[in-house]
Amino acid sequence: MRFADRITFVKETESYYDPEKGEYVEGEPIKDTKPCMLSKMGVDRTNELFGQIDKVITVARLQRPYTKEFDHVTINGQKYNVKRQSDYRKGVFYLEGVAVNAI
Numbered sequence: 531m532r533f534a535d536r537i538t539f540v541k542e543t544e545s546y547y548d549p550e551k552g553e554y555v556e557g558e559p560i561k562d563t564k565p566c567m568l569s570k571m572g573v574d575r576t577n578e579l580f581g582q583i584d585k586v587i588t589v590a591r592l593q594r595p596y597t598k599e600f601d602h603v604t605i606n607g608q609k610y611n612v613k614r615q616s617d618y619r620k621g622v623f624y625l626e627g628v629a630v631n632a633i
Contacts, residue, residue, distance in 0.1 A: 533565035537590050537623075539600040562598065567591045568605065571624070579624070580613065587613065588625045595620030602628070 543557030571579075571587040580587065588610065590603070597620065603610045609628040616622035 535568045592621035
């Protein structure tokens with residue numbers, strides 16, 4: 531397997547009070563980028579695992595299990611939520627893209 535793609539795990543931090551500035555400061559997100567192999571899940575398999583065929587599920591396979599806490603992942607600037615993580619191999623993530631509402 532070639533791990534030519536990159537996935538970034540993002541942990542959002544809360545805002546905090548900075549006494550030197552005298553105001554609240556937005557927390558910086560903590561990002562951790564890892565190599566991975568990305569693929570799209572087929573309609574039949576999506577129906578078996580999630581019970582819906584209208585979702586586009588991306589499968590991300592890592593070289594080693596990822597055990598740190600994170601809120602969401604980004605791939606090529608696109609935000610994804612984790613639908614499921616493999617139970618027997620912690621380095622496989624099933625991702626669903628987050629739609630950005632443009633008004």
